[in-house]
Amino acid sequence: MSRKDFLTSLKNFISSDSIITDPDIIAGYSEDKSTLYKNTPKIVLRPSNKDEIIKIVALSREFRRTLICWGKGTSVTGSCLGFEEDYTILSMERFNKIVEIDRSNLIAVVEPGVITSDLKSEAQKCNLFYPPDPASFESSTIGGNIATGAGGPSAVKYGVTKDYLTGLDVITGRGEELKLGGKVVKKSSGYNLIDLFVSSEGTLGVITKIYLKLLPKPLNIFTIYITFSDIFYLLNSVNLILTNNILPISIEYIDDTALDFLNKRFNLPDSDKSRGSLIIQIEHDCEEDKEYLLLKIYNIVSSLKGFINFYPIHSSSKEREIWSARRSIGEIFKENFSIVVKADIVVPRGCIFNVIKEIKNFAADYGVLVSCFGHAGDGNIHINYLCDKKILDPSIIQNTYSIVKKYGGLPSGEHGIGMVKRDILSDFIGGSQISIMKEIKKIFDPDNILNKSKIFS
């Protein structure tokens, strides 16, 4: 059965403006933000209701064609691209409605193509708070955030996307609609099928509706920028803060390599001498509370070796600049190096110091520039190897994962597995878990049409 027949059958139930075959438009779906792979799909579909999706899934089963959901393509693991020469993209861009902000239940009901920042703003208008904040929150979708298990700086206090998920409507690879959970925020009623869809990368079903818990808006949020003469001194402070009865919203860190590039674009404090910086965000009720927390954090960090300075950020423009600098690190590396190899790994929080030290040491032995930055508060390190002209020696990545494994870590903290980490996942979690995942996949998608060969082969 040919692609031509597939297209003819599609036209029986979906309007022609929802079927894209124009190479110029399709080119926009041939790369994600990993920029490691390029593969142009032959067909892009833009359904506008779930009945169309049910029929598309059924037809894809009949034609045994791979179907890959697309949120906004900001994935950094190749998860929204196909391996095959001929496959279909199911773009969720028309599923972009915030259906309801239900104030009485503190629940948002959204379609999967809603941009994360749009939901955050809409919740804010109702004096409510949707905390998850991946750095891509102005471009990624809620559906993509669930499918990749996305998180962000506020995970220290508020957790990640999955912690807000109370319900999902999905269409499985069998073409069956499942309504999982809903507006209830607690449940103890059999297997938790909702969580199976978190980090499932579109391999089990197409998410068509999402129920998310909202919180009351925090009263006040305050940012502190702290500079150190060495990243290793800075890392010591994280555990001290957390074990002294302080739970910041976020504790982010920037290393010397990243600062060297950020300082060319941003006006960050102590740019001439800082070789590592911490960005801490705290929540407080009143001025007195704020002063108390500031003093407590100051006393902890200022007693540490390598401490340079402590900057409570009073102006909102400065605060925006600091967060914008933190969120730009990945993009700035891409602008400055022809090859950026990323590893978003996670280790138990107390091991960050040792893991970064080992990684920086062996990168120096190989003569490769490396940056380790990210979420100090939850053990999630973004490792970026930066090369110009020269291809990165593959043993560097193997060594990186060996170190992460040695410390009890995992190959991905928030970006997912996709294509990039598919071949190393079983080293971390073992063959038995991969076999169980494959059995689960078969239940939801017996003909293996949904995002084939991602996460495991």
Ligand SMILES: Cc1cc2nc3c(=O)[nH]c(=O)nc-3n(C[C@H](O)[C@H](O)[C@H](O)COP(=O)(O)OP(=O)(O)OC[C@H]3O[C@@H](n4cnc5c(N)ncnc54)[C@H](O)[C@@H]3O)c2cc1C
């Ligand atoms: C500059 C930048 C900063 C980033 N910062 C962060 C960060 O701080 N934290 C973080 O976690 N990630 C971050 N990312 C990675 C990326 O933004 C996230 O993985 C995001 O969740 C992907 O969302 P998307 O809508 O672009 O999904 P896509 O990239 O389009 O798709 C991602 C996966 O989700 C699946 N999918 C999408 N929609 C659906 C659906 N409706 N049903 C089923 N499956 C679906 C796709 O098939 C694919 O497997 C960043 C990326 C960039 C470029």
